[in-house]
Amino acid sequence: MDKIGIKDLTKTELEAKLKALGAEGYRAKQIFRWLYKVGVKSFDEMADIPDSLRHTLKTSFHITHPVLLDSKSSKSDRTTKYLLKLEDGNTIETVFLSESDRATMCLSTQVGCKFSCSFCASAPFGFVRNLKVSEILDEALFIKMKNPQVPITNLVFMGIGEPLDNYDNVLRAIRLFNDPDAFNIGARRITISTCGIIPGIKKLEKEGLQIELSVSLHSADDTLRSKLVPINKRYPVKELMAACKEYTEQTNRVITFEYILIKGANASSEDALKISKLLKGVKCKVNTIAYNSIRIKDYTNPSQTDIRNFIKILKDGGVNVTHRKSKGEDIDAGCGQLRISRL
Ligand code: SF4
Known part of the structure; x- marks a missing residue:
């Protein structure tokens, strides 16, 4: 047995x-x-x-425990990335970001990913399998044991894989993260980030959990968003926005939209105006982040002027927007990049 x-x-x-x-x-x-x-x-x-x-x-x-294959620590900020080997030999990445007021774990939920977002380092190597609950918890445990001096305050499912595509295991893991005898991390400090899986969003709104939901938007235009986030062909912008609005109404929570600014793709004034129009009246905030170049893509980072202009247009349109600095740029901290260098 x-x-x-x-x-x-x-x-x-x-x-x-x-x-x-x-x-x-x-x-x-x-x-x-x-x-x-x-x-x-x-x-x-x-x-x-x-x-x-x-x-x-x-x-x-x-008792499972992963094996450390590689790690990289940023010289410019307190970001460390770990490449872990699972019991069956597959590898995943997990990231630890330590700031003055918080320490965040960024966890993977799948080995590889099915969704082929064009800016993502995980995409080209395809999907292998879902992570088990124990493997998700092991990522967190590994980080906790490696960094005993820093209490972990926040947890984000933004590593390799789409959390809502491994729904049951991610939700079970969240309940274990909440357990006072396990990690004791409150739901409000846990963020699920999705590329826009509408059935998962609809399921999540019925869970009665106080978790944060973050949706990768990246464009208000179906043609462009389908290029950047191909699942948009199945769950287009209009339907996604309807699901997001319903989520905020049912849960009374603010939704976060992630927007990676990519020069020559989605960072123009016209793109910003479309986003500002799309989000009018939605209980949301927007996080913009400049594209963090990875070696397998042709995309480039926007200039500071592009970024300022984009943000100004959103703010002028009444959108609550925060620009985040990329963490760990010197260590390929975007999801999937350390795994790529091994594969
Ligand atoms: S961004 Fe997320 S959902 Fe898209 S391919 Fe990468 S891991 Fe998958």
């Missing part, structure tokens, strides 16, 4: 399994603390668990 990955279980599920094995349910809380607070890699390290139960745990469950 295959052993169960113990980090794939919620605390309630682990309690039920322990009871079925003849152990006390309260042991689940102790085990959780060993796994997620201390970060043990074996049942033998669980000092307050009796020997007999440790033996039972070893025969029924296993």
Whole structure:
């Protein structure tokens, strides 16, 4: 019989399994603390668990942990990127961004990605598989153990993969991140970033979670957006905006639209005017970020003048916009870039 990955279980599920094995349910809380607070890699390290139960745990469950293949730390900011090998040999990336008031983990949700966004380093290598709950948690645990001096405050699903395409595992992982005996990260500090999977957005609005939703917009024009984010052919701008509006009405939460400014593609005054018109009356904010050149693409970064002009037009149109500085530019910190250099 295959052993169960113990980090794939919620605390309630682990309690039920322990009871079925003849152990006390309260042991689940102790085990959780060993796994997620201390970060043990074996049942033998669980000092307050009796020997007999440790033996039972070893025969029924296993503890996964990824192997570090590579890492890069930025010299210009406190961004570190890790390339991790999973148990089946596949690789994923995870990023840690430390700022003065927050420390954020940027997690992957899939090995590779199906969605082929034209500016993305993950896209050319296709999709392999979804990450399991335990593998998503392991990314966070890995970062936490590597950076014990910095309490992790925020978590974003913006690494490799589309989180709403691995919906059930991402939602289970979020509930585990919330658990006080695991990571104790509040839902409001967790962001799901999607390229615009409408059925996932509609499902998410019914979950009753206070998480942040961020949508990669990148253009108000269907022809251009379909080039940048090909899933737009299936979920075009008008339908996406209707789903986003419905999400804000149902959840009473502000939605964030991500906009990568790419010179010669979507960073003109005309593009800005279209966005400002599209977002009129939507409860939202916009994050612009300058394209962070990656070696496999021809796109280029916009100039400071292009950026200022774009933002001014949005602000003049009443849009709440913030320009974010790219993190880790010197270490290829965009999603998928370290994995590319290995592949
Ligand atoms: S940007 Fe996100 S959704 Fe698009 S290809 Fe890259 S990983 Fe996939």
